Amino acid sequence: QSALTQPPSAPGSPGQSVTISCTGTSSDVGGYNYVSWYQQHPGKAPKLMIYQVSERPAGVPDRFSGSKSGNTASLTVSGLQAEDEADYYCTSYAGNNRYVFGTGTKVTVL
Amino acid sequence: EVQLVESGGGLVQPGGSLRLSCAASGFTFSDRYMNWVRQAPGKGLEWVGRSTSKAESYTTEYAASVKGRFTISRDDSKNSVYLQMNSLKTEDTAVYFCTRDTFGSMDYWGQGTLVTVSS
Numbered sequence: 730q731s732a733l734t735q736p737p738s739a740p741g742s743p744g745q746s747v748t749i750s751c752t753g754t755s756s757d758v759g760g761y762n763y764v765s766w767y768q769q770h771p772g773k774a775p776k777l778m779i780y781q782v783s784e785r786p787a788g789v790p791d792r793f794s795g796s797k798s799g800n801t802a803s804l805t806v807s808g809l810q811a812e813d814e815a816d817y818y819c820t821s822y823a824g825n826n827r828y829v830f831g832t833g834t835k836v837t838v839l
Numbered sequence: 840e841v842q843l844v845e846s847g848g849g850l851v852q853p854g855g856s857l858r859l860s861c862a863a864s865g866f867t868f869s870d871r872y873m874n875w876v877r878q879a880p881g882k883g884l885e886w887v888g889r890s891t892s893k894a895e896s897y898t899t900e901y902a903a904s905v906k907g908r909f910t911i912s913r914d915d916s917k918n919s920v921y922l923q924m925n926s927l928k929t930e931d932t933a934v935y936f937c938t939r940d941t942f943g944s945m946d947y948w949g950q951g952t953l954v955t956v957s958s
């Protein structure tokens with residue numbers, strides 16, 4: 730199972746929007762609506778930001794949104810804030826009790 | 840409050856073994872699937888394996904990179920899940936996280952425990 734493909738970096742200015750893509754195959758992203766996104770600050774454990782493609786857990790700002798089209802999922806961060814600077818990872822269920830993570834994207838607030 | 844606390848990490852020689860533990864609290868552990876995820880120094884996240892619940896016969900599955908060497912088990916009476924790691928390689932050096940599985944995602948993570956495989 731190969732890792733899902735994400736861009737290495739996604740820069741943005743405060744107040745702007747950034748969108749991160751997550752490309753897989755019909756065996757993972759395209760085959761299930763179990764795509765989730767995680768935010769990780771340096772030295773910290775990841776935090777769930779989006780589950781089931783577009784659902785937000787309680788406490789996650791509505792500036793974070795998710796979507797999916799075919800084999801590619803996307804995370805959009807609107808109204809970028811300094812505290813959004815972090816690494817972001819997507820993951821997808823891949824069948825047979827397996828998951829696959831994305832390669833990770835570093836969001837930089839300029 | 841949901842809490843996951845990993846322990847058992849440390850330094851081990853290549854070819855050695857180590858058993859990680861994850862103690863859970865704040866939810867009905869026996870009902871939940873659990874995962875192990877690792878992160879090598881300076882690298883991304885890698886799913887290691889998953890255990891289903893008793894209702895699903897504690898089925899386990901593993902990433903290809905660890906299959907045959909790592910084993911996940913759980914003790915619902917102790918609200919704990921374990922990762923037995925055998926035949927360790929230098930490339931297994933990583934922080935290992937246990938996570939709670941919900942709706943096909945990982946909604947709670949422990950703080951992680953560092954495993955270093957080196958001679």
